[in-house]
Each structure stands twice: as structure tokens, then as C-alpha cells.
Amino acid sequence: MAISSSPRPDPPGGHTGAGASLVLRLAGALGLLILAGGAGVTFAAFDYGRRAAQEAYDRLLVGAANQIAGAVSLMDGAVVVDLPASAFELLALAPEDRILYAVIDPAGRVVTGYDTIPLPDPGTRFATVPVGGEPFRLAVVERTFAERAFAGTVRVVVGQTLRARQELASQITRNAMGVLAAAALAMAALTVFAVRSSLAPLRTIERALAARSPQDLSPLDVPVPREVGGLVASLSHFMGRLDRQIEGMRSLIADASHQLRTPIAALRAQAELAADETDPARQREIIARIRSRSVNLGRLADQLLSHAMIIHRAEAVPRARIDLREVAIRAVD
DSSP states (O other): EEEEOOOOOOOOOOOOOOOOOHHHHHHHHHHHHHHHHHHHHHHHHHHHHHHHHHHHHHHHHHHHHHHHHEEEEEEEEEEEEEOOHHHHHHHHTSTTTEEEEEOOOSSOOEEEEEETTTOOOOTTOOOEEEEEEEEEEEEEEEEEEOOOOOOEEEEEEEEEEEEHHHHHHHHHHHHHHHHHHHHHHHHHHHHHHHHHHHHHHHHHHHHHEEEEEEEOOOSSOOOOOHHHOOOOOOHHHHHHHHHHHHHHHHHHHHHHHEEEEEEHHHHHHHHHHHHOOOHHHHHHHHHOOOOOOOHHHHHHHHHHHHHHHHHHHHHHHOOOOEEEHHHHHHOOO
């Protein structure tokens, strides 16, 4: 025959509460997350700003090149250009940048403009090339003529330095970083608020325990969320076990006091009789009774100590399945 009971886990070791703060842990994890996300967002914002600035100023270059290409005409079989002022007004939207241009006939000769400009490969619409030690962004627009006296493609090249583009890209990045910083601060504040709100039930339990009398081991009755209900149930179960153990010890002490008082009083009385007795035979008889009562008292004390050990182990030692037949065999052997 076997007796079983649900196993009890060993009680955890004591904790002084001197560990790292949960709020600090979460704040550190959030800080790392914000730093990693901020680095990614910064790179993405810079890349977006660079591409947005490039696209915006490329449109200016194409617009100016189209206006110059529209002013190209033929006279006596030769290419002539009446440069429009509006093209340069369009390029003046980036006042800090240097500009250059060139109109090239089908033979590759520069009709007007800078003859030292590095020409992109045919079919290339945009290119970034160094001119005078500074990078220039070039835009190429082609216009094809098909007349009796002239046939071919005229290429218009317009370029400017990258200062305005870089400034616009930096401005977009700074704006994005400002938004990111504000969002990070808001997230940090929201996280701290959420963590403190989540820990409020634990503070409620702490206050309830601190306000209790040391003799009050009744189950906790505090309103807590479902997630903390397991902790409250464990505390209540622990206090119930402690209450039962204390009650058992009280009963043992009361029982021991009751059972030991009479034998000890009898021993004291016999000892007083032996001290006053002058008859040796009578004195030996009293001493024999004292010895017998001492043996009985020692046996009673052993029983009480065994009972106390059983009460202690009933709550302190984890329960496990045992086979009573094997226990009986070992006891007989």
C-alpha cells in the first residue's frame, strides 16, 4: 500500500530586497532599445534627406537644362543658343552653389558654356564629377534635330556644386532627430509610468503586510490584478502553514507543561523525603522510587521531543510517496 501527497517545493532562500531595481532594469533595456532604434532611424533619416535633397535639386538642374535646350535653334545649318535668364534664375534658388553649363553640338564641340566641363557618357542623364577640386552634380538634356541642313542631337549639360543639397539633407536629418528625441522622451516617461502603475499592486501588498500584527496570520485579503493573484495565494498559503506550525508548537508546549508538572513535583517531593529520612532502609526505598520516576520522566521527555520533531517535519520536510510495506519490513529487520 502506498500513501501519496502533493510534493511541496523547498522554500526559497531569504531575500533582502537589495537587488537591482526593476524600474532601472526596464529603463536600461528601454535605453538600449531607443539607442539601437535611434541609430537606425538616424541612418534612415540621413539617407532619406540625402535622396530627397538630391531629387529636389536634380529637378532644378533638369528644369534649367530644359529651358536652355528650348532656346537652342538652327541658323544656316549651325547651332545657336539664346541663353534664357529664367534658367539662371532657377539655378539661383541655391545661391551658395557654383554653377556651370555647356551646349554641345553633335560633333562634340562646345557651342557655348564651359569647354572644360567633364562630359558624361552618352545616354547618362545625371552624374557627379569633380571640377576644380569640388564635386559637381551634372544633369544632361538632349534635343534632336532632323532637318535638311542639319541633323543630330544637341546635348545641354547643367551642373552645380552640392552645398545646398548637403545643407538640405542635414536639415531634414536634424528635424528627424528632434522628432526622434521627443518620441524617445515620451516613450521613456510612458514606460516609467507604466512600470510604476504595474508595481502598484506589490506596494499594496507591502502596505497590507506592514500594517498587520505579528500574531495575525490569516490569509491576505487585498484587491490585486489576476497576474499578482498567484503571489497573494502563495503568501496566504505560507502564512497558513506557519500558523498551523505555531499552533502545533503552542499545543505541544501546553501539553508538555501539563504532563511534566506532576512527575517533576513528585520527584521533588520524593527527594525532600529522602533528605529528611534517617532510616537507611526507608531511604533506599525512596531513592529506588526516585530512580523509577526519573526513568519514566525521561521516557516522557523523549516522547514529547519526538512529537515536537514530527510537528516540525510535517511542515518543513517535503512530502513524497512511500511504500508502507517497505517501511514495515525495515522496522522489523
